[in-house]
Amino acid sequence: MSFTVKEISPAGAAEITNFDGRVRINDEDMARLRDVFQASPILCIRDQTLTPTEQANFSRQWGPLEKQDRSTFCHPDDADILILSNERRADGSQVGIVDAGDFWHSDSSHLEEPCGITMLFAVKNPDKGGDTHFINLYQAYDALPESLKARIVGRNAVHHISKTLNPRVTVSSERLGAAEYYKSQEKAKKPISQPMVRTHPVTGRQALYISPRFTIGIEGMDDAEAQPLLDDLFRHMFSNTAWQYTHKWKDGDLVFWDNACLNHMAGGGYEYPDTRRMHRTTIAGQKAFYRAS
Numbered sequence: 001m002s003f004t005v006k007e008i009s010p011a012g013a014a015e016i017t018n019f020d021g022r023v024r025i026n027d028e029d030m031a032r033l034r035d036v037f038q039a040s041p042i043l044c045i046r047d048q049t050l051t052p053t054e055q056a057n058f059s060r061q062w063g064p065l066e067k068q069d070r071s072t073f074c075h076p077d078d079a080d081i082l083i084l085s086n087e088r089r090a091d092g093s094q095v096g097i098v099d100a101g102d103f104w105h106s107d108s109s110h111l112e113e114p115c116g117i118t119m120l121f122a123v124k125n126p127d128k129g130g131d132t133h134f135i136n137l138y139q140a141y142d143a144l145p146e147s148l149k150a151r152i153v154g155r156n157a158v159h160h161i162s163k164t165l166n167p168r169v170t171v172s173s174e175r176l177g178a179a180e181y182y183k184s185q186e187k188a189k190k191p192i193s194q195p196m197v198r199t200h201p202v203t204g205r206q207a208l209y210i211s212p213r214f215t216i217g218i219e220g221m222d223d224a225e226a227q228p229l230l231d232d233l234f235r236h237m238f239s240n241t242a243w244q245y246t247h248k249w250k251d252g253d254l255v256f257w258d259n260a261c262l263n264h265m266a267g268g269g270y271e272y273p274d275t276r277r278m279h280r281t282t283i284a285g286q287k288a289f290y291r292a293s
């Protein structure tokens with residue numbers, strides 16, 4: 001396949017055209033795609049027409065898929081596809097997850113082995129809103145003052161799924177039962193340690209690996225010291241739009257990104273009956289680590 005690659009943001013996004021995701025990728029093309037993905041950890045393949053099974057097949061070529069734990073919202077045609085949507089059925093029930101990713105995060109950093117790559121296929125975009133925002137955390141780390149680097153290199157932060165343990169986030173009132181769910185997770189899930197500076201397993205580059213959504217503390221540090229330090233780090237992360245990219249979706253976009261070196265967030269800004277529907281697959285990652293460069 002002779003596809004075309006074009007950088008669309010210096011924050012690490014590239015667009016691929018003349019590519020058919022339904023066709024099995026040959027070894028040469030896969031090697032080229034993986035090289036592109038190392039340089040641009042946000043890739044958008046335009047103009048795709050993927051059934052759930054075709055999307056799952058495309059995704060599996062990048063590695064083993066994660067099992068989706070919210071089976072209510074898995075696609076009936078392929079259980080590896082999770083539906084993100086604000087659509088409602090005639091009885092008022094929700095078709096997919098409504099408020100997925102409404103705060104900055106790296107996918108499933110609250111797990112021992114966080115997600116590697118996330119893939120979203122845009123089936124239907126709303127007339128307005130629905131953007132996805134990204135921050136390149138290689139770039140944010142590189143620009144971090146040495147004094148701050150020295151305080152976090154080799155240290156672990158504490159990540160947790162429960163929103164009710166995290167004063168930096170709120171629970172959406174649109175999602176029925178969410179407050180009770182997050183309350184129940186406070187004790188049901190154990191806190192997970194993650195390196196604050198993460199060495200990328202493929203590129204070897206260092207990246208900040210914290211997020212407002214999942215990072216709730218720093219291991220071995222009192223909150224009196226840890227919370228202001230996290231505030232400083234988050235302020236730094238959001239201080240420069242040069243590290244940020246906002247994806248404005250077109251129907252048929254297949255966008256995938258590398259969770260080891262990015263934070264992302266769903267921008268919202270649309271309301272039912274203006275509908276947004278995405279099909280998501282996630283590719284397994286590996287335990288995060290820090291290795292001195």
Ligand SMILES: [Fe+2]
Binds near residue numbers: 106
């Ligand atoms: Fe996410």
